[in-house]
Amino acid sequence: MNIDQFSAEDFHVQTLGDCAITTPLVHTYDTPDYSHDFAKDDQRVLFDASVEGFRKAVESGEEPISFEVAGPREKIYFTPANTKAAIVTCGGLCPGLNNVIRSIVMGLYYRYGVQNIVGIPYGYQGLNPAYNHKFINLDPEVVKDIHLFGGSILGSSRGQQDIGVMVDTLVRNNVNMLFTIGGDGTLSGAHAIAEEIKRRNLKIAVAGVPKTIDNDVNFIQKTFGFETAFTTAAPILRDAHNEATGAYNGVAIVKLMGRDSGFIAANAAMAMPDVNFVLVPENPFELEGPHGFLPELKKRVQEKKHALVVVAEGAGQNLFENLSEEEVKKDASGNIRYKDIGLFLKDKITEYLTKEGMDPTVKYIDPSYIIRSKAANASDSIFCSKLALNAVHGVMAGKTDFVVGRWHHSFTYLPIPVCTKTRKKININGDLWWSVLETTGQPPMMK
Known part of the structure; x- marks a missing residue:
């Protein structure tokens, strides 16, 4: 990856607005001893953690490239009771898809109290009314066993759909947050959806969970599957x-x-x-x-x-x-x-x-x-759960047009465009x- 084509500013994630709502994760068990360890927006992970990289940054006087630390925020953007989430899986099948779906549902439902969750069938086709695919209601009972199976309970598809039509569908169905699970093409589509949402001045968050069995997403050490x-x-x-x-x-x-x-x-x-x-x-x-x-x-x-x-x-x-x-x-x-x-x-x-x-x-x-x-193995299953829950934390805090990843053993938030500009390859x-x-x-x- 050629880091020289990016600036530090390229790695700052967009947000929908100020977060003014106290998260339900505060004092989950009604005692300060069990309050969550919250992340802050200014916490970042250096791209280059070497001493040489540190010295280079000091000598240049420029801000070194870094990634925002993922995790729950003490203040969130969305009111859980008034929020509707949608999940879509696109592209080829990959071990762990059902694990990610399950963990997103569980995180939204139990951690934040978001109970209005739908699955979009057959990839981005499901956001185009011309295909007449019906949304699937998701809750913990529906997804409780899906991690035991490979594939995706939502189905998948390849190919582009009209961005305006897809955003119209989100608006018509009162969706506040969209979780896209897919590779390079899916993430590019998610960015286009986020751009159209921004153009219309809508308050819909778009998150990407990177799914590519080839492990070729830039600035992400490992992808699930x-x-x-x-x-x-x-x-x-x-x-x-x-x-x-x-x-x-x-x-x-x-x-x-x-x-x-x-x-x-x-x-x-x-x-x-x-x-x-x-x-x-x-x-x-x-x-x-x-x-x-x-x-x-x-x-x-x-x-x-x-x-x-x-x-x-x-x-x-x-x-x-x-x-x-x-x-x-x-x-x-x-x-x-x-x-x-x-x-x-x-x-x-x-x-x-x-x-x-x-x-x-x-x-x-x-x-x-x-x-x-194949169904995900034990290590991938854990990884899928952590990716999904960090995507949930980011979206609830109003972050949008981002993808969740991992760098130097820390989970991170990255703007989608920096991850899709080029592919990661073996050196x-x-x-x-x-x-x-x-x-x-x-x-x-x-x-």
């Missing part, structure tokens, strides 16, 4: 390794999620260190030549008689023929539909090793949709990638 994803992938890699070793000159290829960032592939490989090659979008490679992938794979198979290759879905797109702008296909969210690198590698590996007289057995495994629909000169190289033994560059 990511840990469940690579934890679920690890035993699949073990089984793929067993498959590869079960055949003479056996090669197993496992394709994992990661359109533009290879965090799942990298972490799954380190969690199951039987992987011999990890191919990610951040590190382009060539098939042949002195340092090409195929010659390196051949060396491995000749020596050990088997190999396990993990490839992120967005890796190796440079190996396909360039298409004209008219030929490039996109999904409903406007993302380019990448070519299937897994099938491509299966064919190329089989062709190359056969030509080299090695008679290979090549197996290709794509567990992506199984992983996406191929950093510790994560070099740990992958040391685990797999593959050469740093295959060109």
